[in-house]
Amino acid sequence: MVSGRIPSLYKIIFFAWLAGLCSQVLAQEVYAPTPAADLSKLKTGHPRILLLKGEEKRILDQVQKHPQWRAVHEAILHECDTILGLAPLTREMTGKRLLGAQECLRRVFQLSYAYRTTRNPAYLNRAENEMLSVARFSDWNPSHFLDTAEMTMAVAIGYDWLYHDLPAATKDTLRLALVEKGIRISFDSKYNRFVTSEHNWNQVCNSGMVFGALAIAEDEPELAQNIINRALQSVPKVMNASYKPDGAYPEGYAYWEYGTSFNVLLISALEKALGEDYGLSAMPGFLKTAAFILNITGPINEVHNWGDCGEKLAGFSPASFWFASKTGDNSVLFQQTQFMNTRKAPGQVTNRLLPAALIWGTQLDISRIKKPEKKVWIGQGTNPVGFMRTSWTNRNAIFIGFKAGTPDMSHGQMDVGSFVLDAYGERWAMDFGSQDYYSLERRGVRVFGHTQDAQRWQIFRYNNLVHNTLTINGQHQRVDGYAKIDNWSESSSRMSVISDISTVYRGQLQSAKRGISIIDNREVVIRDEVKAPDRNTTLRWTLLTPAHVKVLDKKTVELTQNGKTMYLIFDSELPISIKTWPTTPPKDYDAPNPGTALVGFEANIPAGTEQYFNTFFSKNRTGFPPIGKLDSWNGK
Template identity: 25%
Template sequence: MTMTHTTVDLYRIHDRRDELLARAKSVHFAKWWAQFLAAQEREYANPAWPEIPGLGEKSREAALGARHARLLSASGRLEALAFAYALTGDARFAKHAREIAMCLAVDETPWMDPVVHKAIYPELNADLGYATLCYRVAASLGWLAPTLDDADKGRLLDLLADRAAVIHSDAERGAWWGDAPNSNWTSHLMHGLGAAALALWPSRPEVARPWSAMATDRMRRMLDLAREEGAGLEGVGYYMGCYLWPLMYGTELRNVTGENLFEHEFWRKCALFPLYHTLPDLSGRTPVGDSHYPGLGGSAFLAGVAREARDGIAQWQVHRMYERSGPGMLDLVFYDPTVPEVAPETLPPCRVFHSVQIASFRSGWDKDAVYGYFHGGSNSWSHCHLDLNEFTIDAYGERLAIDHGSWNYTPHYFWTVEPQISTAWHNTVVVDGADQRQVPRYRMSYDAREGGDCYSLLEQYLGCPEIQMLRGDATTAYADMLDRCWREFVFLPPDRFVVYDNLATNGARVQRHFQWLLHSPHPMTECGDRIEVRGSKAKLVVQPVFPTGWRCRFPDRLARAHALPDRPLHECQCLSLYPPWIHIWNESPSKPPYPQWDDRGGVRVYGPDYQYLVVLSPQRAQAEVDWRLEPLQAPGVEGVRITAGDRVDTVVFKRQGGDYAVGPVTSNAEKVVIRERAGQVTALAVWNGSRLAHNGCVLLDEPAPVNRAVVRGGR
């Protein structure tokens, strides 16, 4: 008896043909659709399985890499041609797609990347590219099914069964990505397994059902892990891909089995995470970790979120992305034009994602807004850089204090700390030229403390419309050298940041070398008591208040970048602020007194406490510096008073002690921020204080310490 093979159209493209063709001609898709069809016309003239020039002359490793690249390219061509056929019915596209599919089915090239990933994970047999191949074959099979005979269907179903079994086997044997619900590898591999299982669902239920059950379980666990805020910990670039796979699998699963993953609360929350990473001018998102800049990728993910959650904020982002770079094939599948977009103006401009230790601040939702980003987290998290307590600043359509983001991956990336990953290439504090601590990447939860002693927790958040402030405690990441590493980050809307680093060295009898670093793509100039970062549209005025006697230098970043082959060169300047540094031999005993390491010789020469207090003011390029700073200092207390016309901001930090009086402030609070206009206090924030007076006027008198941020005067 001859078996008849039943296939599945995972996205019901054939059933939705009229709907999708009408959408393809709509305003968002018409240009892309014409280009897509033209590309398939050109593809039709290409050989199904092109020869690789010079293959016989390549080394074994290079030849394997070239063959694997051809395999992945062929699968992408197959998917596009099959999709074009399913919508247009053009038999030429189907014919060429079938030729590619049959070549792919008999090609003996390993589906796992044989050069990089196999070297890193020799015990495994499946990787990201492997999962992509499984999905593309599964989807293309359903789209091409009307043109395939039963033998062709059988060959492709056999191929899927054979390859999906490898993913399942690796996961059962303990592959790390088989149980890593915070990793894009898990979602990607489980999608490959799940798509193949669903394609096999009608014809091979004995394998399809347990494989789909595994994929569904892992996807649900990923959504559960992110349920609190819909946030991710691998950087926003990887986030967009990591959660695209559950979106795709959820769609496929519902179409085939009726099971619904979209009832999960993750989908109703997740649109805000990329939104608060998006720069005001829409040129990209904050490229922390291995994320990239420029560009707003991930429109298909947000289109699906808008559709499933009826989320207008997601739809607003989708439309802005279409305006800048256009849609893609999956956008046509997921986009729902009936979801009205909702602009973000009604949302708070500032947001802390406590689950992943990320904070985003902005003066508003306009394209010229001032934007600040600050993050903690763990140096055990996947795709992190060694940059805990880093900040970035953008303003008036220009990036001013930047994170480099990721360069291209090479095998070296997995074995050493390349420059762009190091602490010294980020807006951080560097001690003795060393990196922050790190451990092998950990994969189980969002608890920053779980993976090892190399984390920063964002704490002590206070916010009101006039003041935003919080602390990043990265002490464990520096604990080989420091007993305290606290960075206080204060945003005074619309255009002022105050950064205070409270540092304490450990008991080692050495002098620590501190650097406070800031990176920018723009030139930097020292102008007396300040440094100016000068872009074409905006500038960043950097004003160190403490340490007294600070000095600065401008380390060369590009020389190192030019020395490394096969790297995209990122234009970047660096500012290094450092405190007085004593290294001259044979100093007179009168300066300094000896011994140096304790109080027996009098006042210590240096340490153990160090403080940086830096005021950062983004301005338009031609604006004048029309404000002045007044340092405030008392035993155990540092602060600054910023006067600009009739506006005065006072910011005070207490390291130790009880009550204090400094400048106009009398208090016992650990942190105080007071904003004045025309002599009237308009807003204040207090952390862990019960008493506060300003210019003799009592602003706070409580029986016990409170944490409070308020706008006064009815504003």
């Protein structure tokens, strides 16, 4: 009997070994572990983080040469003069978040920059007082480790950049705070879940810790080595999940700006202090991601703000200048330089990373920024998206941002198949974005669940009923569904994006496909093709808009705003019923939504039948070309 069991046991062991080997091979295909950092290459002395001694001269030369950089530089100095009159930060909490963490980074980074470029002792003294104030905090709020990371980065920059002009006692205090309130506590398992995460926390927290480690490396070499090596093993996890294959960042615009900016800060700091980035910038899709942030912005400078992106107005992005410098493609700065030319620089000082734009951007000739060539951009990956536009230079151009992907991810919402639409200088199809987290958390709402029955999906702004997509029988989209961009066309006469979104309606529909096309640079059509299950089904088609809504007849809706008119025209063989729905919050914890409207239609689909629905956005009410089946649309 024993001899009869041995072969089976060997088989079990063999197949287990084989499975483990395969998983290792697959893991290596996902991302290769980075080599350990060599601290023998560390730049001796200070400053060593981001901007070495004497490199201020290059910045000041460019400030004198280019009025755009001069405006940014002078705005920082003016803001620092304002900071001189403010009280140092105190330890105040808003819910679970440390109120001043981001403000500390903003103040210290800008004050340190101002001192290095002017040698005005007032900026040095104010930065010193700011850092000593936060060093006296009881802690840097490790339970919300983003706060700890930003505080650590702030003090690390000030400590490193001002090192030779700070009193010895101040340096001792700051170094102790960096080690005890920042770096060491990051090894506590209660607080360091960011090490294995695949979202922006990984990027921000690792970056903050590495800045701290680089600042005090000569005093704590073993600790610094451990922090840097941990980051080199940890950060590829989030970079692999966030940028492969095309650079589409799955958490959306606002979290791209957060996570990617800190990722770039990490790489830039390693390159300056150690002479290399250990392969991080070569991660799949990473250098392509500047095109994502370029294309996500429409002609009226509003972004496609899907997911938990609270802001829809595009902003100044220092990280874009690093990408342009790294890749040699300055077209990714097309909108950034427009911001610099058309917006007053003082408005940029709220960006706590603003000095980094001067560090990276003054290496470029911003007087020669070329216009992007492509008008269609597709990003696959964890949360695929597609962007189309009729012009890069005309404010009245048509712009569409289309969202596929899944609700089941960090900051995800039930918005698969949703879109935004700009035309004639206005946004006609919009997205609410997020609601302030604290406004929900203080009411006891669990904001971040991802199961199908999570309380998150009861938040008004977060489910499919208020997104520009389909709802079946009043049900929520399936959290575990996923849709990619299946087909697209870059034809100037018929740009289009198509996605099979069936899996997010599993159990509700047999199939569902959505295509969006810009026809002859004039009008837009959304085509939905669905097949009902073996029971009658009610389909709801929804548009969220800031426009005034007027139903004209059984197939036509008039949208008006700011003296402009757009028609919404429905076309289907199946009878439809045009409807409007309130955007008034149904629960007391929901945020108000003034100036918005929901309009669309409902249709009863007979069991087992296939149906199509065409929806036109146009300045005209008639004269539309025939719209064929999605399978007939030319693509790729």
